Amino acid sequence: MNVLLSTKFVRSSRYSRLAPFSSLLSRTISTQTTTKLFINGEFIESQASEWIDVRNPATQEVVTRVPKSTPHELNEAAHSAQHAFSEWRRTSVLTRQRKMLDLQHAIRNNIDRLAESIVAEQGKVLSDARGDVLRGLQVVESMAGITEYLLGHKIEVSADMDTYTVREPLGVVAGICPFNFPAMIPLWMFPVALATGNTCLLKPSERDPGAAMILAELCDQVGIPRGVLNIVHGSHDTVNFLTADKRVRAVSFVGSDKAGKYIYERATQNGKRCQANLGAKNHAVVLPDADREHAINAIVGAAFGAAGQRCMALSVAVFVGDTIDWIPEIIERAKKLRVDGGMEQGADLGPMITPEALKRAESLIQSAIDEGANVLLDGRGYKVAKYPNGNFLGPTVIDDASSSMQCYQQEIFGPVLTCVHAKTLDDALALVNANRYGNGASVFTRSGACARRFQTEVEAGQVGINVPIPVPLPMFSFTGNKGSFLGDTNFYGRSGVSFYTQLKTITSHWRHQDAQAAEERASVHMPTHS
Structure with a gap:
């Protein structure tokens, strides 16, 4: 079954397997x-x-060159x-x-x-x-x-x-x-x-x-x-x-x-x-009866892990009622995350993929300020001494955002958490459902009734109950919906x-009479399946 490739192909003289x-x-x-x-x-x-040059995001050194395949x-x-x-x-x-x-x-x-x-x-x-x-x-x-x-x-x-x-x-x-x-x-x-x-x-x-x-x-x-x-x-x-x-x-x-x-x-x-x-804009709704420690840790990990470059990153936190008082603690834990090169021991998040991606995220942070939100933790200009040329953006927390702001409307795809406030679960559900994306949404609560209502009424394909990134395992399927799919x-x-x-559907007819003797006369009538 081998295909003889054209002589225009030239195999590398070097062993073509990739080096470690x-x-x-x-x-x-x-x-x-x-x-x-x-x-x-x-x-x-x-x-x-x-x-195309592939550059290490922490150093800007060229790792390899990728061809634009010819016709x-x-x-x-x-x-x-x-x-x-x-x-x-x-x-x-x-x-x-x-x-x-x-x-x-x-x-x-x-x-x-x-x-x-x-x-x-x-x-x-x-x-x-x-x-x-x-x-x-x-x-x-x-x-x-x-x-x-x-x-x-x-x-x-x-x-x-x-x-x-x-x-x-x-x-x-x-x-x-x-x-x-x-x-x-x-x-x-x-x-x-x-x-x-x-x-x-x-x-x-x-x-x-x-x-x-x-x-x-x-x-x-x-x-x-x-x-x-x-x-x-x-x-x-x-x-x-x-x-x-x-x-x-x-x-x-x-x-x-x-x-x-x-x-x-x-x-x-x-x-x-x-x-x-x-794209996606995944929400976490935090209800007042939620386990505070668990909710805060989950939000911090899901918002800033992988430098926010996940389609299932938790990029919006909806604080219901007095849970807005939890935001300072989220900021304190975010400050403790270590931003560094990916191979460094103890690093929590590394650089963004390209300088262009970094610039875009930084511009959306600035747009939040220009539109009246409060940037309580600003990760712009983050420097790592060992990697002065890295595309680093530190954890960023934007508060008092509204659904009309660019920082809410657009997928930032960086380590940026946008915080909005809601008075009730009704208000929170209305906010989530009005968003054009439908990849995932989570709720943090100890109430089975609230959790059940949320999973029933929320318009998102993947729902987490006290789970920040509800990506299904492969015995299920990845079920984003709305504008996310x-x-x-x-x-x-x-x-x-x-x-x-x-x-393919097959209908077969093997008559039991044929196992005994051949039919002598053909039928010209439409089969009735009786």
Whole structure:
């Protein structure tokens, strides 16, 4: 099933597997290799004329260079995936299940290597980077249960006649990934696609592709056949190819509103399935009867962890009644968080991904001041002595915000907590439900009645009760809604399996008489199923 690639592809003379990322922190562009393409089971040196520098967010040193894949390279990747599909779809479900078991074992043995890649390219602290890998690993482990997910239904609809359903793969599918979870989001996509019998074209974020490249290497090591997973790189032109090429049947995307709406519209206009997770503005409603210690610790961790660069970050706290008196304590605990390089012992949050992301977050903090809010803790201008060039923003707390302010309306995607006040649970629910996003919402309370009312009436796809970041484990699905999601089938779990498969219904008629003697005369009447 090997595809002979064009002679225009040049394999790197250097061993093309990625070097351990602990060594990348001290390298510069003069010595660093480029990021390869992964096409038909080979790491290929791109012939691109345009390249993107990937910089360590703490130092601004170039870690690697990422190619903008050429049209020829993109076509070769799609051809490889299409060719591989004809064989991969015919592998037994038990074979695909075995590969998922082998892959999860390989990932578990390489957690530190993957995490170090994430620290070097994305800026997360090491403990959070490990969590990034582990949450993706859980999806791979859930795909070891693919046999259960693919079970169909069967019923005898009349004498000697059965109707049953089977789930079949779509073909070549594509995944377009964001920068904030370099391991977890790719693992939301390609393991589910592969376990269900599809082949995949994956585009990691051009800002931090290293983890995805390591995952490709591990897929190769465990014997996933050539062409089943291909990795391409780039930006706008690569996205346009994946959303338009006729060989691609479905597109998965996680990222910003603007990009997501463009990808969803372009993919669906070209007749493809599309699932797109977009922006968020997640709220935590704090009721007066909540456990004070638990609520404060949960809010601080969920608001500032990962430098706020999570689509499920808790970015708005709604303080009901006299819980506004808890804000000073939140500020004091936020001040104790250590902002540092990701590999530093005891670091709580690292730098933001780029100087541009930092500048945008700082401008939204300033807009809050300009519009009349109070910035009680201002993290702008935060300096880390060892990393003077880092994209650091310290924990920031904005109080007295209103729903009309930019700091509330926009997803800041930084370590910024926006505080609003509400008199009652009714007011808090009205505020949350009026927001255009619907990824997640949490309530902190000791009242079962209040919790039940909140979970019933809140308009958010993922609800936490005394849980600050209610991201479901893979036996469920990621169920953001409203303006946070485009499409009708969610990521991973049973929804993910449904997205990457299509139902086929078969009605078969095996007459018992045929087991005894052949019918002598054909029937010309419409079957009545009686």
